[in-house]
Amino acid sequence: MKTNKKGFTLIELIIVSTIMVMIMGAILNFIQPMNNFYQRTLYNSDANDVGNILQDTFESQIRYATNICVLEGYEGVPAVVDGYLRDSTGGKAINAKYTDVIVIDNDSLRGSVMAGYDENGNVAHRKRARGQLLYAPLNKDGIDMDKLEIVGGEPLYSDMKCEFEGYINVDDSKNNCLTLSSKLYKPEGNGTSYDFKKLIFNQKRDFELVNINLRSDVITKYSKYSAEYYTTRVDTNDPTKYLAQTLDYAKFARESTSTSSNPNVSYLYNGNDENGNAISFTYIFYTKSVPDNEKVTITVKHEDGATIAEKTDFTSGSIVTDAMLTEWKTLANSPAYVGLHQIGSDWYRITFKYFDANGADFETIKDAAITNDLELIARYDKQIVPSPSFWVKFYDRFDDSNVWIDDANGKYNSNPYWSVPIYTPVCSEGDDVLDSIEVKYPGGDGVHEFDHWEDGSGNVLALNELGTTSHGNNLYYRTIYGDEEYFAVYKDPAVLTFVDETDAELNPSGDSDVVTIRHSATGNEVTLSSEFTTSPEIQAFINAKTAAKKTITWKVYDSSNNYVADLETMSSFPDTENNFWVKPELGDMPAATLPSSVIETEKNVSNLAYYAGTEKVGNDYKNFHYPTVNLKFSYRNNSDTDIDNVTITVEVEFNVDIESLGVVVSDENGSVSLSGNKLYITKTGNLPKYQSDYISLGCKVQYIEKIYDEQAAKDMLKVLNVKHY
Known part of the structure; x- marks a missing residue:
């Protein structure tokens, strides 16, 4: 029996494989350009x-x-x-x-x-x-x-x-x-x-x-x-x-x-x-960002390049105040820059015009915040004028920086405080006389008080004629026939020495118990002066007596121990005397009791770390804080009767000796005193019946020391106890 098995012959397989290769080749030839196009597009x-x-x-x-x-x-x-x-x-x-x-x-x-860097580290390097x-x-x-x-x-x-x-x-x-x-x-x-x-x-x-x-x-x-x-x-x-x-x-x-x-x-x-x-x-x-509290410099220059003023601690983002601008204008209008000046062989009358800020009049842009260093150029107007025949020059005891010149340092500023040109014959620029309008008087300072002008021989400047000058009618004047010079004479200051209740000087080995001030100063100016408020001995005496519940009335005596007046009532110090003694008269503070109807309606003690700014520490910017305590207390009358002239004292006990620490007290509502680790706030007022009004007391206590840790700043000042009487 014969079996017929069908299949591919070898020749057929070869033919089919060849055809497949040809087809695949055709497909690849089509895909490659598309792939290249894709790669280029990508x-x-x-x-x-x-x-x-x-x-x-x-x-x-x-x-x-x-x-x-x-x-x-x-x-x-x-x-x-x-x-x-x-x-x-x-x-x-x-x-x-x-x-x-x-x-x-x-x-x-x-x-x-x-x-x-490695030159073979990646494809871009290679x-x-x-x-x-x-x-x-x-x-x-x-x-x-x-x-x-x-x-x-x-x-x-x-x-x-x-x-x-x-x-x-x-x-x-x-x-x-x-x-x-x-x-x-x-x-x-x-x-x-x-x-x-x-x-x-x-x-x-x-x-x-x-x-x-x-x-x-x-x-x-x-x-x-x-x-x-x-x-x-x-x-x-x-x-x-x-x-x-x-x-x-x-x-x-x-x-x-x-x-x-x-x-x-x-x-x-x-x-x-x-x-x-x-x-x-x-x-x-x-500049991607301006750091907090960044400081910039404002330089005021004369148009010839000389520096008139410079402020190196101006906070970036702030605006120039009117007071600053006025001060700079005053400096730009000083006799060194304006008035009559000789340039070469000619004389010019020079007047200030404006401050140039990068081509703009600074007056028109003064409300803009300053974020970069700024240079202001003082621009002036110059007009040629006739040459003066003579000069009357006045010399002061203060130098160009307004610092007093001691006798040992030449006594007088070599630059005239003021100069007056004299013209002979009279012309449009001026006349041949010195009149009362042309004589200027220095302001002095808190210690030195101007008295008069005198020449080199000690003769006092006098204007004895009355009449008409180029400046107006009914003016005192004197005709000038040549160059003249006058020098400022100041009164000797009043020297106040403070003593305790036993007449012993508060600081016999030094002068921190002494206040030097001009004769025209008032008693209030004395107690506000830096010598009084910063004297360790005077302030320690006041604090000790306040802590002992004593009042102080300062009495002024002359050098012969004659009573002059109470310090707080003095409107001036006699010119006949230069040395004074200031003695305390002590009294007892009022009884430390409050009427039972006076109730405390507010007791606010807030302990915080006050954010004071940011500064660069190493490579980082860090916030810093001031330890701060805010105190506020209020009292009302809970009775049906008005209480007049009631004095309330609040005693605040701290965890540290704030007096020695040197804290700053501000925002005071009442009279504040320090003694060791205690602070006292006292205020007198009226309390109407039925709580219709109140007496408020308070202050802010601050330690001005940069502390970067906010919690440490909070913990530095703490209130331990508060009581009132």
Whole structure:
């Protein structure tokens, strides 16, 4: 029996296999271009993502900056001290303080400035990709290279070459912008290395500088923040460079050496790449945030460059007060700067005009907060006038800084306090007389009181004629026939020596029991003077007697022990006497009892750590606090009868000797005294019936010492006990 088995012959299998190979080859030829197209599309998409991420990250740093300075084409590392760019003399190149910097590095091998760089560490290193954005904070010594990092992280850049350009621009609305141009190039192998010629991402964005564009005055366009742009490629015809100023290494000095533990940052300092080729960078310095309690300097200068005044402790973000501006105007209007002055062979009448603040009249922008160092230039008007025939000059006992000149130091200021020009014949500028309008009198100070002017022979200045001068009618005057000089004579001050109830000086070995004051001072001025309030002996005596429940009435006696008056009632001290004794008359305090109908309706003792500010400690900013206790007590009358002239004393016992500690007492509601670890608040008033009104007492006790631990500040001052009588 025959069996027929069907199947493929070997030839048929070979034929089928050949056909299958041909089909697969055709399919692969179709797929490969599609796969290449997919890979190119994916790479381009990645490049677009990278570019956008870098632009977004850059914007987050820059957009709300409060100061910007772009240094384009800088070779090396700019010198920075305490956040200020420095010139070749060590001075401030720009009156703006910066906190951070972004560095555009287009020429270094990617990652080569970072610690631990390995040229074969990743694909970008092996392909020799270049270009990166670097970021670092600033510290007091400059750019903190130990915290240098690649913006976005090195993996973000993949193996692409990057080129960036940053510059200051102005948009259509006349707002300051910072423009960042980003270009990314794809690597292409050439057999032995890689070329980066194929541009796959090209984008330019303008980032509005929001805070810098906040102007305080719509007319002057003055901004309290600054945007500066310097480049080595100034070109007024280039729309990207027309706002730039020329980069000058005398203005922006180079940092000579690095203090970083990372040796690879030497590329930045040397300005050379790995082959020794010169390379440059673009530094974008900016102020990301202004630290709390940051101090800035306001300098007032004469237009010739001389410093008139300087305030180095001005709190950033504050506004110049009217009192400050008035003081600076007074200094700018001093005789050293205004009035008649000889310049060369000509005489000019000089008058103050205004303070120039970066090209604006400071009066128009004075309500703007000051966030950077500010330089005010005093501008003057000069008019040529006829030359004076003679001068009458007056010399004071105070120097140019208003400090008293002792006899041993020449006695008189060599610069005249006041000078009066005399004209013979009379002209439009003046006449040939000295009248009462032209004679000025120094104000003296709390100790020295002006008396009269006299010449070098001791003759007192006298104006004996009465008539009309160039300044008006019915004026006393004297005709001048030549140059004259007069010198200020001051009264000797009154010297008050305080003694105790036994007539013993409170400090016989020193002078802290002595108050020196002008004769025209009142008794109240004496008790408010710093010599009285800061004398350890006087204050210790007062505190001891207060603690002993004694009242003190200070009695004034002359040097012959004759009673003059009670200190608190004195309106002046007699000119016939220079030395006085001040003696205490002691009495007993009122009985320490309160009527039973007087009830305590409020007893508020709050212990807290008062936040006083922030300062830099090491590399961090830390809050500091002042130990503080707020005290408030209220009392009402619970009876149906008015109580008049009632005195209430609250005794507060603390856990420490607050008197020795040197606490500061403020917000006083009542009379406050200290004795050891106790504080007394006393107040007298009227209490109507039926609780219709109350007497309130209180104060704030504060220890002015910086304590960084908030809980420790709270625990330092504690109230142990409170009682009233």
